[in-house]
Amino acid sequence: MRLAAVAALSLLVSWVIIQVAADAAVPAPAGWNLIFSDDFNGAAGSGVNGTNWQYTTGTGYPGGPANFGTHEVETMTASTANVALDGAGNLKITPQRDGAGNWTSGRIETRRADFQPPAGGKLRVEGRIQMPDVTGAAAPRSASPFKPGGTQANYLQSYIDQVWNYYTANQWSEVHDGVTFTGRVVNGLLTGTKQDGSPFTVRKPTTTEVFECSGALALGDNQGGSVTIREVGRDFCAAFHRGVALNTAYWYDPAKYYLASPKDDYSAYFHTIGIDHRAYAFAYDDVNDRSSVQILSNSNPPTSLTLGIGW
Template sequence: MYFYLGTPNGQYADFIEFTVGPDVFNGNTTRVDAFALKLAMRLHAHDGYDVQVGDDYGTFQEDRAATFAKFQAEVPTEFKGLATVNAPYRIPAPGSAPDFRTGGKYANYFTAYAQSVGVNEPTSNITGCAGSLAGNPDMCAALNRHTAHLPQSQWQDPARYYQAAPANYYAKFWHDHGINHLAYGFPYDDVAGQSSFVSHGDPQWLLVAVGW
């Protein structure tokens, strides 16, 4: 479901993803491609189940320019340009930004780390979970979270995520400012239950908040 501010085909646009089965709702907010609008959603079911996911209240309360400035202030140098390349409309995910793609100045950001654990993929495939990583969600998540060098039993320990570079600090930012620190910052961010995905039977209503 797409949301537009200003005009129906304006550049201020974002979306949520969902499917509705015979008696179940499955859906999420997403930052896999980019941030464009502040989004949150609340699912309520007939059995009393009630859950909220998406950008947190503090993010909704601040001006759009403040969110862009906060992003630049909280991410390391390599990621700061994401807030300017498509400003003021979007903050693209690194896999969608020229700096992290072939020929870009940070195209090799993940290369050495990935090769140290036996993965030979360009940075854009790591942040986008593409190439050989498309079929290896655990490894892709571990590379983005900088846990791939640890024993595999520790890969999915949230206390160990993003503790050193290289890591997907774009994704980290949206986790830091997401409800219950859940966000879809890269395609396999649902590994270890870290994404903003919700699923429940007998849904009653869904409320979506859209912010500037």
């Protein structure tokens, strides 16, 4: 077994591998034999112990699929800008993006590739991994600066105003799953009808409501909302996040998403690194089937789940 510590975000990592003899019941930790460990002790900013670890660099293994077979966009390096000790017993794996939008990150693997339990025994692998505490502009939905009264409470307001002004001068129309919605902003309210004649009226949302997909974009029935209002709000929410709200021709074209600013950079990042560029980074990220969530039919329900964690 070859152990690899792999990251797409900044991680703090520590690894221990232990084994137990054949036919033994799963014991308390004291009953295991330690065969490998690394507490990542060392000076802050230094690289990993080269006796234990080797760097995987580039965009794939020799003879293997491109981008490690998982559509990764980053180039792996041995730079301490990407892989370094923090001086407190942790390893930091940090992605970096340059001014041209190119990503680098780090991937290390143990030099040993012979980890295995004795015949009939068990092998146990433990790791201490901390995901980043994402706050501020990197997490607009939950960060306090984007809430009313916060320093970024109007982050999208000029864009929202531009969109509302555009659909004051021009008719708005979209087709969602074969159903047409049309309308126009009149006296500040987007007013129109669904293909079946159902009316809707949507007021201009705030930055907070766009990032949360809430308020004007998700009014409950007891707040004067309706299914049709929430459908329109859902699609506008997705369009604002993806930076395509001004052109409905782009609303269902993933190739146009996240190219223009302002946009949701948090969502854009996860769609950049996600397998098949899928992610669930905001409330209506399933619009146009861009979510990483796959809905399975009840006629053939899953019976098991297998997770691969970069080993």
